[in-house]
Amino acid sequence: MKIVIDARYTRITHHDGISRFTAGLIEATSKVAEVTMLINDDRQLPLLPDLPYLKVSSPTSVLEPFVALQVNKLRPDVVFSPMQTMGTLGRKYPVILTLHDLIYYSHPRAPKFLPAPIRFGWFLFHQVYWPQRMLLNRADAVATVSHTTAALMKKHRLTRKHIGIVSNAPSGAFARRSETRAPKKTLLYMGSFMEYKNVETLLAGMEFLPDFELHLLSGISPERRGELAERIPKGAKVVFHNGVSDEEYEELLSECTALVTLSREEGYGLPLVEAMSMGTPVVATDMPIFREVADQAAHYASADDPKGFAQQVLQLADQETWIHFSRLSIQRAQTYSWERSAQQLLELAEYAANHRSSPRPEAGKVPPK
Structure with missing residues (x-):
């Protein structure tokens, strides 16, 4: 099967979530199918596998609605996009569009680095569901990364098209740590600092963890860092890294007690799987998506309970408990x-190819776990 994968959301200097998802999926799928990538900037290539590609217009270009006219020349069996916004006018191929989560319906504020007009449009888009339905119903099949999100899509009737799971996965770069090494009393947070990520409660919880040090790994604006710095309890130890390399991230994961997050919304939670793949225990929000991803391998706490979060961390201070959850984490990861994700994509691609002519594909079916 000849599959074209839209890699135009790949970053230029370093991966973000969508970028890493795309690159990982492309590399694995290329081993089971003929894959051609779509890019819009040659600088994306160093972060992508060495595979055939077609350079087309940017996904933010005014030409985006008609990008299919550029893609048609490849004569693909199926085109997969890791986003739901890919243009489809004039296409001569089946297409799979992806919705990762419904976070911004609960938290409609766009990232502050975006221009004001885009932030305003983002806010309006997430006030109602019908624009999302229009985007998704253009596809021959729809992908998402978790059963939790698939169930929410079905609940809100976001598409009448078949929904398939194409899971996220950890990078192969993460190596398993030694279970016998005593972990440092450090906690890692990997993620953005948007309001729904709820880093404030992590900081509040450090009041009850005087022997631990919290490391905030991601890049952060001076303004947001100032806001969070004011929330650090007196005497608490918090380190802002303002971005780390993959190598630095792996080293920190190999030494710490746990990766922690009290995010209020997630579509998947890749940092959890990255940590668990190394045998690093996780303390996370008690909510359906993290339960789906980590199952019994994690410790869970309420997003609004700093003391409860600290109590879960303190359980991992016991070496036998830490070793037990380290082993559970590896098994779960x-x-x-x-x-596995590539196989899921191949099965969904075959569905899309076989059902393109169907006037009403099977409505909102979620494959069993």
């Missing part, structure tokens, strides 16, 4: 791999 083994259920996620890019090879």
Whole structure:
């Protein structure tokens, strides 16, 4: 099967979530199918596998609605986009569009780095569901990364098209740590600092963890850093890294007690799987998506309970408990791999190819776990 994968959301200097998802899926799928990538900037290539590609217009270009006219020349069996916004006018191929989560319906504020007009449009888009339905119903099949999100899509009737799961997975770069090494009393947070990520409660919880040090790993604006710095309890130890390399991230994961997050909304939670793949225990929000991803391998706390969060961390201060959850984490992470995701994509691609002519594809079906 000849599959074209839209890689135009790949970053130029370093991966973000969508970028890493795309690159990992492309590399694994290329081993089971003929894959051609779509890019819009040659600088994206160093972060992508060495595969055939077609350079087309940018996904933010005014030409985006008609990008299919550029893609048609490849004569693909199926085109997969890791986003739901890919243009489809004039297409001569089946297409799979992806919705990762419904976060911004609950938290409609766009990232502050975006221009004001885009932030305003983003806010309006997420006030009602019908624009999303229009986007998704253009596809021959729809992908998402978790059963939790698929269930929410079905609940809100976001598409009448078939929904398939194409899971996220950890990078192969993350190596398993030694279970016998005593972990440092450090906690890692990997993620953005948008309001729904709820870093404020992590900081509040450090009041009850005087022997631990919280490391905030991601890049952060001076303004947001100032806001969070004011929330650090007196005497608490918090380190802002303002971005780390993959190598630095792996080293920190190999030494710490736990990766922590009290996010209020997520579509998946890749940092959890990255940590668990190394045998690093996780303390996370008690909510359906994290329960789906980590199952019994994690410790869970309320997003509004700093003291409860600290109590979960303190359980991991016991070496036997830490070793037990380290082993559980490795076992759980083994259920996620890019090879498995590639197979999921191949099955969904075959569905899309076989059902393109169907006037009303099977409505909102979610495959069993």
